[in-house]
Amino acid sequence: MxxxxxWNVNSLRVRLPRVLAWLDENKPDVxxxxxxxxxxxxxxxxxxxxxxxxxxxxxxxTYNGVAILSRNKASDITTDLLEFEDPQRRVLAAVIDNIRxxxxxxxxxESVGSEKYQYKLNWLSKLxxxxxxxxxxxxxxxxxxxxxxxxxxxxxxxxxxxxxRIMCSTPExxxxxxxxxxxxxxxxxxLHPAEKTFSWWDYRTYGFSQNLGLRIDHILASDALISxxxxxxxxxxLRKEERPSDHAPVVVELKL
DNA sequence: ATGGTTGCAACGCAA
Numbered sequence: 398m399x400x401x402x403x404w405n406v407n408s409l410r411v412r413l414p415r416v417l418a419w420l421d422e423n424k425p426d427v428x429x430x431x432x433x434x435x436x437x438x439x440x441x442x443x444x445x446x447x448x449x450x451x452x453x454x455x456x457x458x459t460y461n462g463v464a465i466l467s468r469n470k471a472s473d474i475t476t477d478l479l480e481f482e483d484p485q486r487r488v489l490a491a492v493i494d495n496i497r498x499x500x501x502x503x504x505x506x507e508s509v510g511s512e513k514y515q516y517k518l519n520w521l522s523k524l525x526x527x528x529x530x531x532x533x534x535x536x537x538x539x540x541x542x543x544x545x546x547x548x549x550x551x552x553x554x555x556x557x558x559x560x561x562r563i564m565c566s567t568p569e570x571x572x573x574x575x576x577x578x579x580x581x582x583x584x585x586x587x588l589h590p591a592e593k594t595f596s597w598w599d600y601r602t603y604g605f606s607q608n609l610g611l612r613i614d615h616i617l618a619s620d621a622l623i624s625x626x627x628x629x630x631x632x633x634x635l636r637k638e639e640r641p642s643d644h645a646p647v648v649v650e651l652k653l
Numbered sequence: 654a655t656g657g658t659t660g661c662a663a664c665g666c667a668a
Contacts, residue, residue: 407660408659410660411660434660458661459660459661459662459666459667460661460666460667460668505667505668507668599657599658599668600657600658600659600668601654601658601659601668602654602656640659642659643659643668
């Protein structure tokens, strides 16, 4: 099985030992990272190469930052959405093993109605154009990352509490549906139609211990790939350990 | 739980 995973690590500098341990234990073919919070000059390439992986990355100081680790070589690297010059490093696309991988760190949006929320909605509209463009060039696409969108109430521990709040608002959910409408499938939800499973738990409410989570990290497979997805799951093992990321890895296994 | 914790970097900002 070909294993592809996504993980918002919330600082690669802090989480590097965890990432290396996770690679060693799970041996994914591709691991997409978000919130690396590290410049390209400081990227820990040697440690990752010693673990048997190659890496491409697009980082910045302090905030954001994305990277793709893979067994095999990445080509056709893209770091920006179409016609959208953004200093925030949130996009990384590459072809690996003849599959187009799109690693996304979609803006958080802070709160509905805020300036950052407008930035998020604008970003999502740029993403829509980008995805349509990418699909024309590459039928076999995996879009994965931290979407900062819980697609439906089943993806939320307490839908009433989160009603029309950030990550759950109707415009955000509509943007997510639009991605599915142009030819993508939410791999976890396709394989587990009724499972209430989360990928992120707020540090501030000690959310993990009570499972007060949201499913906001996703792996979308294009029409050409969804039938190859045989397994999808969230790996919560590391979230239970000392000093975890607030997100857990999400994994799909494909029979190619 | 309308508060709280974490990471960065050095104070408040972002999540």
